[in-house]
Structures are given as C-alpha cells and as structure tokens.
Amino acid sequence: MGLNGCGPVRHASRSTFCLAALDKFTAARHAPFMAFEPEASSPLDNLWQEYASIFCDWDDLTLGRWLAQTLGQLQGRAWRLSHPLVGAYRLAAKIAHDRQIWLKRIATPPAGYAESPCCRAPFLPLLTRDVRAEGLICQHCNEILVPFEDIPAEPREAAGSWAQAYEPVHAVAHWDDRQRRRAGNYDEAFEKAAKQAEQLLTRAGRELAPKLLDAYASVIWEDQDECLEVRPEDVTLGET
Numbered sequence: 001m002g003l004n005g006c007g008p009v010r011h012a013s014r015s016t017f018c019l020a021a022l023d024k025f026t027a028a029r030h031a032p033f034m035a036f037e038p039e040a041s042s043p044l045d046n047l048w049q050e051y052a053s054i055f056c057d058w059d060d061l062t063l064g065r066w067l068a069q070t071l072g073q074l075q076g077r078a079w080r081l082s083h084p085l086v087g088a089y090r091l092a093a094k095i096a097h098d099r100q101i102w103l104k105r106i107a108t109p110p111a112g113y114a115e116s117p118c119c120r121a122p123f124l125p126l127l128t129r130d131v132r133a134e135g136l137i138c139q140h141c142n143e144i145l146v147p148f149e150d151i152p153a154e155p156r157e158a159a160g161s162w163a164q165a166y167e168p169v170h171a172v173a174h175w176d177d178r179q180r181r182r183a184g185n186y187d188e189a190f191e192k193a194a195k196q197a198e199q200l201l202t203r204a205g206r207e208l209a210p211k212l213l214d215a216y217a218s219v220i221w222e223d224q225d226e227c228l229e230v231r232p233e234d235v236t237l238g239e240t
C-alpha cells in the first residue's frame with residue numbers, strides 16, 4: 001500500500017532527521033558501527049516517525065515530484081544541515097530511497113543535478129568534519145557520495161586542511177581520564193575546544209561549502225558538533 005519504509009526503521013539513528021535529532025543522525029554518521037546496534041526507539045525517534053508520516057501518506061508520484069521541486073529550490077546554495085527545509089527534504093528522501101523512487105525514475109530532478117553513483121538519486125552532498133575519511137555523504141542513501149580524493153582539487157585542499165585542524169579540537173570531547181587530568185581544568189579545555197569548533201564550523205559555512213558549489217548543484221554542510229555541544233545557533237555566519 002505504498003508504505004514501504006514507513007514502519008519501524010531498522011537503522012533508527014541513521015534515518016531520524018530533525019533539528020535536535022540531527023545530533024543523533026550525525027553522531028551515527030561519525031560512528032557508523034553504532035548505527036547497527038539494536039536500540040530502543042526514543043521519544044525523539046517516535047516524534048520524527050510522526051513527522052515522517054506525512055510523507056508516508058503520499059503516493060510515489062507525489063513524493064517524487066515534491067523532492068524534485070524542492071531540489072529546484074535548494075539549487076545554487078549551500079545549506080545548513082539544521083535548516084528546516086533541509087530537514088524535511090532528508091526525511092522525505094529517506095522514504096523515497098526506501099521506495100526506490102529515483103531508481104524507478106518516477107520524477108525528473110532539475111537539470112543541474114547529476115546522478116549519484118551510490119543510489120542514482122540526484123547528487124546532494126553533505127560536508128562533515130570527517131570529510132578526509134568519509135568524503136562527502138549522500139543525503140539520499142547516507143553512503144559515501146564522493147570519496148575525498150575525488151573532490152575537485154581546490155575545495156579538496158581547503159576541506160582537507162580544515163578537517164585536519166578540526167581533528168584535535170573535536171578529540172577534546174573524547175579525552176580519556178588521563179588526558180583530562182593532564183589538562184588540569186577539563187571544563188576550561190572543553191569550553192575552549194567548543195569555541196574553536198564554532199569558528200571552524202563558521203569557516204565551513206562561509207568558505208568551504210560555497211567552494212563546493214562550483215562543482216555541485218547544491219551542498220549541505222554540518223553546522224553543529226554534538227560531542228562538543230556546539231549547536232547550529234552557536235555557528236554564526238554574519239551578514240552575507
């Protein structure tokens with residue numbers, strides 16, 4: 001009855017999308033193996049299942065057309081992962097992926113979008129701090145869309161050095177007891193790392209994602225760091 005993908009979701013943490021639940025989503029992305037552990041659905045998961053139900057009620061053609069039209073609106077800009085339109089798109093995209101909307105060629109995306117090698121959906125990459133290891137992530141199937149080495153040279157170099165600078169900053173959130181003791185005041189070290197992460201994420205939004213737009217029709221960038229408790233509202237881009 002067209003409800004494919006709308007029941008309980010196997011990889012709940014990989015397929016739950018929202019402003020707050022994006023934290024969980026990206027946490028799963030950064031620690032992919034965790035996503036395969038069975039987990040009880042949380043109240044937040046349930047809420048997002050409820051949000052997703054609107055898309056579950058749509059037939060394939062309606063869903064495909066909505067995605068294609070929304071891609072037209074996303075085109076030509078770099079988007080925060082936390083943007084509500086992006087959140088809605090990703091929610092719908094997950095259901096469309098489960099129903100193989102793009103594989104069946106039910107809808108035609110805007111001409112600027114190439115076809116993804118991973119799942120044949122339109123090319124919609126996500127930039128994260130793990131870009132060196134994981135490349136750019138497909139927003140339809142959540143697999144690697146562009147391996148790091150295949151990113152065009154200029155944005156690759158910029159993203160590579162940015163991610164390298166980010167690594168030790170993010171690592172502060174995962175220091176073990178010995179490292180924390182060595183730091184003396186861990187709260188202070190954590191706070192300092194969070195501030196640095198805010199600046200690094202601002203750079204991703206201001207410089208890196210726009211650079212990628214030369215190569216891709218639309219780009220999404222991760223605008224939060226769940227481990228360092230940096231929220232999208234902490235990452236300010238200023239006037240454009």
Ligand SMILES: [Zn+2]
Nearest residue numbers: 118119138141
């Ligand atoms: Zn894909």
